[in-house]
Amino acid sequence: MGAILLMLICAWAIFRALTKSAGIAELAWFLLIICLGAFYQRFDQVIFYSRYVVLIMVVLLAILIINRLRLLGEGKPWAYAALVISGVLAYLGIVSKHMPGWRSTIANIDTPLWNGTFYVVQGGNNLLVNGHRISSRATAQRHALDLVKLSPVGSSATQLFPGDDLSNYVVYNEAVHAPCNGTVLLRDDRFADLPAGVSDQENPAGNYLAIGCDEGFTVVLAHLRREIHPSRGDRVVRGQYLGKVGNTGNTTEPHLHIHAVAGLVKDESEALFNGDGIPFTVNHTVLFKNTLLHIKDCPPVPGIDLWSVTHPRETKLSITRFSPALSKSMVSLLPSTALITP
Numbered sequence: 001m002g003a004i005l006l007m008l009i010c011a012w013a014i015f016r017a018l019t020k021s022a023g024i025a026e027l028a029w030f031l032l033i034i035c036l037g038a039f040y041q042r043f044d045q046v047i048f049y050s051r052y053v054v055l056i057m058v059v060l061l062a063i064l065i066i067n068r069l070r071l072l073g074e075g076k077p078w079a080y081a082a083l084v085i086s087g088v089l090a091y092l093g094i095v096s097k098h099m100p101g102w103r104s105t106i107a108n109i110d111t112p113l114w115n116g117t118f119y120v121v122q123g124g125n126n127l128l129v130n131g132h133r134i135s136s137r138a139t140a141q142r143h144a145l146d147l148v149k150l151s152p153v154g155s156s157a158t159q160l161f162p163g164d165d166l167s168n169y170v171v172y173n174e175a176v177h178a179p180c181n182g183t184v185l186l187r188d189d190r191f192a193d194l195p196a197g198v199s200d201q202e203n204p205a206g207n208y209l210a211i212g213c214d215e216g217f218t219v220v221l222a223h224l225r226r227e228i229h230p231s232r233g234d235r236v237v238r239g240q241y242l243g244k245v246g247n248t249g250n251t252t253e254p255h256l257h258i259h260a261v262a263g264l265v266k267d268e269s270e271a272l273f274n275g276d277g278i279p280f281t282v283n284h285t286v287l288f289k290n291t292l293l294h295i296k297d298c299p300p301v302p303g304i305d306l307w308s309v310t311h312p313r314e315t316k317l318s319i320t321r322f323s324p325a326l327s328k329s330m331v332s333l334l335p336s337t338a339l340i341t342p
Contacts, residue, residue: 003046003054006037010057017064024072027065028082034058035086044119048154048292062086107217107260107280109179110238111295113147113245116174119156120291121146121255125279129289132259140220140275144259145287149174156253164195166247172254174245178211178236179219179258179282185266186210186220189228191248199250205257206249209242210271212264217278220271222257223249 013030016022022030035058043051062083069079123145124130132144148156149171162168189207194200208222209230225246230236247254261275281287 002037002041003043003050006034006041006054007050007057009037010034010054010061013061014057014064017061017068024065024068024079025082027061027068028079028086031058031061031065032082032086034061042121042156043290044121044148044150044154044156046155046160048119048150051290107213107215107219107278108284109213109219109258109260109280109282110177111282111293112176112179112221112242112258113149113171113174113256114177114295116170116295117150117154118147118171118293118295119150120287120289120293121148122289123291124288138273140261140271140273140277141259142277143279144257144277147171147256147258147293148254150292162196162253164197166193166196166254169196169247169254171245171256172247173225174256176221176224176242176245176256178238178240178242179221180211180213180215181237182211182213182219182235183264184209184230184232184234184236185212185218185264186268186271187228187230187232188268189224189226191226193225193247194251196247196253199252200248201250203248204250205272206251207243207246208249208272210265210268211236212266216264217280218261218263218265218271218275219280220257220259220261222272223247223251223255 009030013022013027013034016030017027034054038051038054038058043049043054065079065083122129122131125133125143127133130144132138132141132146135141148169150156151158151170156170158168158170166172187209188203188205191200191203191206200206205220205222207224207226207228208220209224209228210218210220212218221242223246224242225244225248228243230240230242236242245254245256251257260278260280261271262278263276265271265275287293
């Protein structure tokens, strides 16, 4: 519901700007609050495409503020301060799309989810876009991603108020595939799915797999359902069916959690919490909060022998942009859309 509230705040601020019932400083701080709220907002909980409405409203409000400042001939210090801070937030939003330059190790994995439209709920290299970076104790998860699946209308749930029924969440029961060739180093499938809104803080990962990729790093896939196919010590190949997205562990709704750790880690605490979390790309592409992924034309999962899925066709991921330069540099203020095709 945060997206609706954000749009209402935008509309109220624009109304007060048009009727000149609010001062410059008040409008500028409205803009700052809206920009800050947009970074933390999950637009998929209503309709993902509502972010375009917010974007248009923010641009209109900024134009109205700048026009008022121009007509006054001199501005209010607080108004300028709010505008500058809003610009800094926008800058941080761009920076969050890049791998941190100080890391020499950047892993690459294949997409573990196939056939559908997926939304990055958390991801990026600063606190504004990735809640995993808040905890200084969970260093293994500092570059983690959380993914949900969207319906055709752009919502992560089939109802406006999905409640605790897991079947109302589009990503629930979605097949998960091996993102690399490697060996299963850790595995836990002890937990039953929890109702949405209920979390297990004592077992944060819930059911999970930790795969030691042949390239020398470990990938953790968490919050799975109980039906995990490979056992500890088994070899897996890229694209192999592993299990399904569930709602286990410290989560409020079904989603797939992914993070990467340096080295081949066989200790659970190191893999899940205090390991050396490393940045990673998916098919050599940086993912960050609010990235929209259209994944199509992957091999279907067999209805009976799920274990028989071993090695899909090679896939290629490209970023749909208005400019090849922006596609290459990953710098854009517009909502990002990635397309995976064969």
